[in-house]
Amino acid sequence: MSVICPLHGPVLTENLSYYIGLYDCWSKYEPETDGVFIAYASIHGGTAEAAFKMAEILKSKGVEKVTVADLSRDDMAEAVEDAFRMSRLIVAASSYDASVFPPMYDFLHHLQLKGFQNRRAGIIENGSWAPCAGRVMLKMLEQMKGLDIVSPIVTIRSRMKRGDIGPMEALADSILK
Ligand SMILES: Cc1cc2nc3c(=O)[nH]c(=O)nc-3n(C[C@H](O)[C@H](O)[C@H](O)COP(=O)(O)O)c2cc1C
Numbered sequence: 001m002s003v004i005c006p007l008h009g010p011v012l013t014e015n016l017s018y019y020i021g022l023y024d025c026w027s028k029y030e031p032e033t034d035g036v037f038i039a040y041a042s043i044h045g046g047t048a049e050a051a052f053k054m055a056e057i058l059k060s061k062g063v064e065k066v067t068v069a070d071l072s073r074d075d076m077a078e079a080v081e082d083a084f085r086m087s088r089l090i091v092a093a094s095s096y097d098a099s100v101f102p103p104m105y106d107f108l109h110h111l112q113l114k115g116f117q118n119r120r121a122g123i124i125e126n127g128s129w130a131p132c133a134g135r136v137m138l139k140m141l142e143q144m145k146g147l148d149i150v151s152p153i154v155t156i157r158s159r160m161k162r163g164d165i166g167p168m169e170a171l172a173d174s175i176l177k
Contacts, residue, residue, distance in 0.1 A: 001013065002016055004016060004019060026084070029115070029116075029117045029118045029146075032085045033065055033085050033086050033087065034065065034086075034087045035067065035086045036055075036067075036086060036089070036090060036175060036176075037067050037083055037086040037088070038051050038067070038068045038069070038089075038090045038091075038092065039068075039069050039071055039079055039082075039089065039090070039091050039092070040068070040070060041070075041092075041101040041102075041103040042072070042092075042093070042094055042101070042126070043094045043096070046094070046156060046160065047093060047094050047101075047156065049160055050124050050126065050154075050156050050160050051090075051092045054124065054168055054171070057168055058172050067082050071103035071104055071106070072101075072103045080114060083111060083116060084114070086119075087120070088122075088175050088176075089120070090121070090122040090123070090124065090171070090175060091104060091107075091108070091121065091122075092123075092126070093125060093133045094125075094126045094127065094133060095126065095127030095128075095131050095132045096133070099133070099136050100133040100137055104137065105136070108140040112143060112144060115145070117144055117146045117147065118145070119148070120148045120149075121149050121150070121175075122149070122171050122174065122175045123137050123153045124154045124156065124171070125137070125153065125154070125155050126156040126158070127158075128157065131155050134153045134155065150174035150175055150177075151174060152167050152171055152174075154167045154168055154171050
């Protein structure tokens with residue numbers, strides 16, 4: 001009988017080809033699912049609104065798999081898992097003390113530690129007087145290998161307005177291209 005004894009995790013005795021297939025995919029940093037994962041960090045809800053609007057736009061463009069996570073409340077390990085699982089990532093966060101709202105910083109730091117790579121990524125920032133979350137998220141994403149960071153970076157001022165829909169549509173198109 002063949003057995004896999006992983007360094008971390010249970011001893012595997014059945015469905016070995018299934019586990020070997022997963023290992024092969026993960027070890028090459030390939031996505032498992034063609035879809036978009038939207039991770040947001042919002043203080044008052046304006047960025048959350050933009051994240052769900054982006055999900056709606058993507059679905060209207062025919063994307064079947066769109067997942068949204070609230071980084072302030074949802075499980076961080078699950079969010080990291082979703083980022084690796086999906087082929088595309090959109091990060092959306094509020095500006096905070098001339099930087100980015102910390103749950104997003106924490107999430108991107110986790111991705112850096114885990115060697116997140118080879119994905120297409122997009123950015124939505126929110127800020128009231130001096131939006132800066134986008135710059136911080138861009139810098140962190142740029143440090144990861146093989147990320148295709150698409151334009152435009154969408155800037156929301158406090159709450160989404162009618163004029164933000166055009167840039168949101170443009171970001172949706174470029175994340176899907
Ligand atoms: C503690 C704190 C710090 C903030 N720092 C900034 C900042 O540096 N630059 C800025 O433009 N807005 C800053 N803001 C404003 C928020 O980014 C802004 O209200 C944004 O709309 C919040 O998005 P949200 O509705 O998703 O929370 C700050 C807000 C708080 C509460």
